[in-house]
Amino acid sequence: MADANSCRQTLERYLKARIPIISVRTTERARALELLRGIISSLNIPGFVHTLSQGMRDLVTNRSINEDRSVPGALDFASQQISQRQNLTFVLTEVADIEDDTPTARQFQDVVMLAAEKGGCLVIITSKPVWGQLQRLGMTITLDLPSEDEMRAVIQELISSYKGQITIEWAEKEEREAAAILAGVSKIEAENVIATLVAKGVIKNSDMSELIHAKDRIFSDISGVERVKLDGFDVSVGGLAGLKAWLDRERPLLTADLRERGIRPPRGCLLVGVPDCGKSLSAKAVAATWNLPLYRLDLANIYGQYVGQSEGRLKEALESADHVAPCVLWIDEIEKGLAGVTQGGGDGGTSSRIVGHFLFWLQESRARVFVVATANDVSRLPPELLRRGRFDELFFVDLPTPEERREIIAIYIKSGLKREFEPSLMDELVQLSEGFAGADLQSAVREVVKEAFRKGEAGDASVTPELFRRSFQNIVPLSKTNPEKIEEIRAWGRDRAVSASGQPIEHAGAPVKGRRAILV
Ligand SMILES: Nc1ncnc2c1ncn2[C@@H]1O[C@H](COP(=O)(O)OP(=O)(O)O)[C@@H](O)[C@H]1O
Ligand SMILES: [Mg+2]
Structure with missing residues (x-):
């Protein structure tokens, strides 16, 4: 090379x-x-x-x-x-x-x-x-594809020949960022992309997202990973302030030139925790707010029929991801793909080789691939995955706190009913929803929205506090049906992970309200 x-x-x-x-x-x-x-x-x-x-x-x-x-x-x-x-x-x-x-x-x-x-x-x-x-x-x-430095030279040469003829907002910082985005495409492809920007008659700082889309089109057909489209997808995440603050700090590092400082681009995070509380949603939200393409790697799909095939597929998938960088690589429910390892695996060692190769890539790849992996069943995670130097951070996503519930309810009320409600009603709903997961909150509000829709034009008038109450009371969250499960997940997270909400993870012994009702 x-x-x-x-x-x-x-x-x-x-x-x-x-x-x-x-x-x-x-x-x-x-x-x-x-x-x-x-x-x-x-x-x-x-x-x-x-x-x-x-x-x-x-x-x-x-x-x-x-x-x-x-x-x-x-x-x-x-x-x-x-x-x-x-x-x-x-x-x-x-x-x-x-x-x-x-x-x-x-x-x-x-x-x-x-x-x-x-x-x-x-x-x-x-x-x-x-x-x-x-x-x-x-x-x-x-001969490798152009490096970032060469790419920068290509960009500079092309746009400098238009100086004076068109408006060029880009300074050195934007040129570097554009070069980082275009890394992995051929010189001719990069020239075509930049020429298309020049043809608009003005090169703006906001053109970066256009570059990302152009690159995305070049790589729309890559193997092993699936492109997830987020167009028009609503990805508002309520709560999880700790995770959001951390992501805000990582974002600039992803496309910055870090070589002189001897550090590698951020590698990403692993989100573990209580089901239905926004882990998968957060993975999508990272790509949407960072304006980067989202690729999904389904490890369960990687397993092939023949010995050796799986590793080849994983290698190809990860190489593809390196190639399309910068991007977000979403590995949902990673424990499922890596299953069998902790149980000793009766598959001739395939899964432990898969884990080995995946960990190697996590540690060694220098590509700007931001991995967001999620896991519900933490007991099945291979311990090597959690070691330092693999993911940059391990977050625990818990049942939403009262403040977080308020935010999540507000998101779905706003998007479904296009209006706000008195703070006193919100206070009541926050109280009623103790122990609810994010998805429970969403479906409680959804019932109200449906009712309003059924009533047509006059629907809004029928959205009474009583309707909200009934809808919220009808939900039976997992924390009621299976509190032990949640306590088990929390106990694991408390020792090993950083709280995604920014609040301390509740003590494993602290009862989730409503528990007594089902223990009888
Ligand atoms: N924090 C949250 N903010 C907004 N919506 C949420 C939140 N948590 C869960 N939801 C809703 O519940 C759905 C399921 O959540 P998901 O992210 O798939 O959970 P999991 O943690 O199991 O991956 C989401 O698609 C979203 O509609
Ligand atoms: Mg999920």
Whole structure:
């Protein structure tokens, strides 16, 4: 793997050393050719390039030198020239059929042997592997997609040529941010995206979200992870002030350039706790408020039928996520995907290898992938997952506190009824809803909203405090049906996690109101 700079240096050395065959692995043919053109002209040696559409041309002057456009024709021509002249370099850009022992690969081999004698050099630009026997006669180098620094140079060069003609709000900070967003796309794709911004006649700071969308379109079809669309999705989270404050502090670090400071981009958080209290909702809210694409990794889907398949799939999925960064990667109910590990797993060790690979990626990847993982059943979480250096923070999401309940009720009243109610009613509802999960609050309000809808235009008048009361009294929360479950989850969270509400996690022994009613 090499960025453009080290690739240039290495290629220059290979060309000086007259390595008879060099394969440059890349999907960016134009960028590789640009590099080679620069080296050949600075070394001042003859170089030629073959394409199927134009035949053989001089690499520097672009003058046509052989009309035969076929690959065998190009190889014949190269072989003829190499036997007559020293130090010729031929670049082939469209060689199919060279991965195995094929007639083309054999013909190549002959020309390479001749080149080795005569100081000739064949360069293949390809995204595929080359037949081993041929490759062993020379060297391979991989040209990475543009790094953030190169991307910045691409952006600067493109927009600076329009200075004075269009309004450009971007300063260095925005250029860096744009470069971070575009990392992972090819140079041509990045140029197209920026050119589209230029075409608007003004480049604004707010264009960042357009860049994210453009990149998202480029990567809409990636494997292993599912793109979750949040368009028009209401993702207001009530409460969880501690989690929100932490997220606000992490956000700027995600797209900042942290290399000089020697720290990696934030890795994300694990949300554990009581079901239905906003863990999954928070994962979606992070992507929506940060204006980043949201991808969902379903670990249960990763498990394949054959040994080894699962790890391959996970690897591919995580590579995809690295590729689309910056993004939010949502792993819902992570304990389900990692199940079997704590029980010893009768699956030939697949799940422990999956966990191993996942943890390795969490710790090692430097991509700007912000992971939000959620878990309901904490007892099934592999302990390694909780160790320092994996997630940046482990939050415990508890049943909402009275203040949080007030916020959540207000959110759903506002969105469903488009009005506010007297503080005294709110006080009463907060009291009535002791022990409710977020989803319980939502469904209590939903009943009222439905009633108002049924009554049509006059509906609002029928929304009486009594209607609210009845609806709230009809809800039987989990804290009533299964208080032990909640106490168990809390006991676990108190020792290990940070409170997402910003309030201390209730003592495991503290009874949840209503408990007595069901213990009889
Ligand atoms: N804190 C909250 N604020 C607003 N809505 C909430 C909250 N907690 C739960 N809800 C509602 O309940 C639904 C289920 O919550 P969810 O986030 O899926 O729970 P879990 O913690 O089990 O992942 C949400 O989609 C949302 O409608
Ligand atoms: Mg959930």
